[in-house]
Amino acid sequence: MKKRKIKLHRLLIVILSALTLIVGLIYAFTSSKPINNNPTPVLSATPTSVSYIHEEWNKNKSINADYKxxxxxxxxxxNEKFVQAVDNEKYLNLSWDLVESSHGAVFMDYRNTMDDQNIILYGHYVYKDESLIFGPLHNLIKQENYEKNKLIYLNxxxxxxxxxxxxxxxxxxDNPTLEYFHTNYDEEYFNLYFENVKKHxxxxxxxEIDxxxxxxxLQTCVRNRDDLRLIVIAKRIEA
Incomplete structure (x- = not known):
């Protein structure tokens, strides 16, 4: 009877030791990997919600009535805010929030409505910092940059x-076959225009555009070439 008690006692000691070891291993493993309370957000191609856009739009409109x-x-x-004035001069040296700036602002052609066939946006190419305003558009000259940059949203x-x-x-x-600046085209000139767009x-x-x-x-300047403008055309698609 006494030997049986000793064996049982030893068994309990072994079990407790094993449990202690397991708990220690679990603690060591979990403590070496701290909990991340601010995980990196997953990027999504899903368009911004309309409710959020509406809220931001109202806030920006209160800053400048020309905001579009x-x-x-x-x-x-x-990622730029754009405005529309009664002419195409006002925002050449004025930021969207009405602060004087040689960088100007992105602005929609004064003749445009959002129902037009062709919505035209202008923006400076800032020589000193190509990351500003429409400078980044020059990346699209290289075909390897097309696929990842091909989608544009107008909020x-x-x-x-x-x-x-x-x-x-x-x-x-002054090339009469490349007139990008019409808000609406008749079919004859549309066909002529895009025939030459493809060539250039x-x-x-x-x-394709029909x-x-x-x-x-989108229009911006070209460094050291007053005779040229960089043009990017994008057709509207379903979201």
Whole structure:
């Protein structure tokens, strides 16, 4: 009877030792990996919610009545507020929030309405810092930068319009076959225009524009070339 008690006692000691070892291993493992209360957010291609856009739009509109919305590349290449004045001069040296600046602001052509076939946005190419305003558009000249930067959002008061880039080219000043600055085109000139756009494009994106499509035109300067303008065209697509 006494031997049986001794054996049972030894068994209990072994079990307790094993449990102590297991608990120690679990603690050592978990304590070496601290809990991350601020995990890195997962990037998403999902468009911004309309309710959030509406809230931000109202806030920005209260700062400047000329504010129209935001132009945002899904890739993050560019994210700028844009405005519209009664002419195309006001925001050449004025930021969107009405502060004097040689960088100016991104602005929509004064003739445009959001229902036009071609919405035209202008922005400076800032020589001293190419990351500002429309400077980043020059990255699109290289075909290897196209795929990751091809989607553009226009965040407006009550909606988000989505566009896909179709062409990137240099406009030769006064070229009568490359007039990017019409808010609406008749079919004859539309066909002539895009025939020449294709010839002047840096590469073929594989995305076509038809006469009935709405599209977006982005324009900026070219370093040391007063005779050229960089043009990026993107057609509206379903979200």
């Amino acid at each position: 919305g935001d132009i945002v590349f899904a890739s993050g290449l560019l 407006l008061q009550n909606e988000q319009k989505v566009y896909e880039i179709t062409n990137v080219f240099y406009y030769e000043m 494009s840096f590469y073929d994106t594989g995305v 006469y009935g499509d709405q599209f977006l035109t």
